[in-house]
Amino acid sequence: MFGSGDYSRLVWMGLAFVLAGVLLFVLYSFVGTFVLGLFLYYATRPIYARLRRRIRPPSLAAAVALFVLVLPVVLLFWYTAALGLGELRSLAALDLSGYGELLGPYTDFAGLTAELQTVLQTLVSDPGQLLAESRLRGILTDTATAMTEYLGVVLTGLLHLFVALALAFYLLRDGDRLVAWTHNNFADETLVTYGRAVDSDLKTVFFGNILNALLIGTVGAIVFSILAAIAPPAVPVPVPILLGLLAGAGSLIPVVGMKIVYVPVSLYLAGLAAISDPQLLWFPLVFFAVTFVVVDTIPDLVIRPYVSGRNLHVGAVMFAYIFGPLLFGWYGLFLGPLILVVITDFARVVVPDLVGSGADTRPTSPTGEWVAGGADVTTADGDTRDPDIAAGTDESGQADDSEENPDST
Numbered sequence: 060m061f062g063s064g065d066y067s068r069l070v071w072m073g074l075a076f077v078l079a080g081v082l083l084f085v086l087y088s089f090v091g092t093f094v095l096g097l098f099l100y101y102a103t104r105p106i107y108a109r110l111r112r113r114i115r116p117p118s119l120a121a122a123v124a125l126f127v128l129v130l131p132v133v134l135l136f137w138y139t140a141a142l143g144l145g146e147l148r149s150l151a152a153l154d155l156s157g158y159g160e161l162l163g164p165y166t167d168f169a170g171l172t173a174e175l176q177t178v179l180q181t182l183v184s185d186p187g188q189l190l191a192e193s194r195l196r197g198i199l200t201d202t203a204t205a206m207t208e209y210l211g212v213v214l215t216g217l218l219h220l221f222v223a224l225a226l227a228f229y230l231l232r233d234g235d236r237l238v239a240w241t242h243n244n245f246a247d248e249t250l251v252t253y254g255r256a257v258d259s260d261l262k263t264v265f266f267g268n269i270l271n272a273l274l275i276g277t278v279g280a281i282v283f284s285i286l287a288a289i290a291p292p293a294v295p296v297p298v299p300i301l302l303g304l305l306a307g308a309g310s311l312i313p314v315v316g317m318k319i320v321y322v323p324v325s326l327y328l329a330g331l332a333a334i335s336d337p338q339l340l341w342f343p344l345v346f347f348a349v350t351f352v353v354v355d356t357i358p359d360l361v362i363r364p365y366v367s368g369r370n371l372h373v374g375a376v377m378f379a380y381i382f383g384p385l386l387f388g389w390y391g392l393f394l395g396p397l398i399l400v401v402i403t404d405f406a407r408v409v410v411p412d413l414v415g416s417g418a419d420t421r422p423t424s425p426t427g428e429w430v431a432g433g434a435d436v437t438t439a440d441g442d443t444r445d446p447d448i449a450a451g452t453d454e455s456g457q458a459d460d461s462e463e464n465p466d467s468t
Contacts, residue, residue, distance in 0.1 A: 091390035092219045096226030098393045100234075101265035103128045107231045121231035125224060128269075135304055249412045256404040260371060264396045268311060274362050275317065276307025279354045286346055293335035294328050294342050306354055311392070316359070321350040375399055 086093055107124035114120040230237075242251060280303025287296035296302070302320060309317035325347040332339040360377060376396065383395020 089219075089222070090394065091388070092222050093226070094390050094393040094397060095219070096223040096230070097261070097397070098265045098268065099125070099128070099223055099227035100230040101262050102269050103227060104231065104262060105266060117232045121228050124231060125228060129224075132308065135308060249409060253404060253408045256408050257400055260400040260404060261397065264371070264376070264400060265393070268392075271358070271362055272307045272310050274307075275310045275354065275358050276304045278358060279303030279306035279317070279350075282349065282354050286349065290346075291332075291339050291342055294331045294339050296328070296346070297324070303354075306350075310359070317355055321347070321354070325350070371399065371403055375403070 103121075103124040106127055107120055110120045110124055111117065114123060238254075241254065245251075280300045283296060283299035283302045283306075287299040290296050302324060305320045306317040309320045325343050328346055329340060329343040332343055359380075376399065379395040379399040380392065383391030383393075383398075385391065387394050
């Protein structure tokens, strides 16, 4: 029925479908890590594009770009941890009598304190007796089991983060080769235009997440500083500028977002007000309401869609950020916009070609204007590159002939 050539071609096509299925299964199994790597790639690509003009080896430029992105997060975490340790030292010397009066109607605070002192004395004088009690042994066993599970989750998370960083690194370093290979082997004008449109919109959407975090951090620092200025002396707002920066970083966390920052602070302020003067409870309520509206709601509904989707419908981007985490979990913050971009550009670029309308397949904005920044550029040797990365000119506009051979790394 089939000739030798047709049979061989059929076998190779079947093998191609099998390999494609295996690849899709792997991507599906680690979809969170994959989309996180894509986010890191697009978030650092503008930085890499500028470093690439000054740093010759692509590997070093990619590593420096990722380091520039990660370093502020590490410094912010270190500074927060240092302040947290300082607060713990101050809490160790805190007089608990006020808390005893507050919790007296609900629990035997004095008895709890006496029992804790007895446990500490027994632990110092005769730890063997304390460890011999079956109740304590069970508590220690449960604690050790929980710590083991927690350590496993942390190590798994670090492994996925390493894979995402490695994926972003190799996409930065070898992205040009992948684009050139695709262009040479799939020389379909519609496919190339579709790929360029998706790439341009993903760059805008994902880098917009970083811009959104910076803007929210700035707004949060200003709002928290104003609230700290009007706060009663008995209910001070701790480190308002740091709280604003943490709110900006928290905006990158799916579902909970910056609530992981201002909700505990609001509860902390409410506790201070309840202990010092219950009439001051108005300020924690004002703090929560102002933060929820000005720092959380308005930027998330207005700023994020604008900076993350200039070529996409603002409402569609907003719903992608809302429904993405709800449908897919933590990685929905990145997968939701990715799906939106893929579908929108397919309808804008591919569908007109499929229905034979003869429409211009160049990427356009929702108003029908051609998006000039979305197209890649083709170098003299036929290599198709992103306009941000194509090292064709230096700062003075002169041709840069020091570009090394990409195959050398």
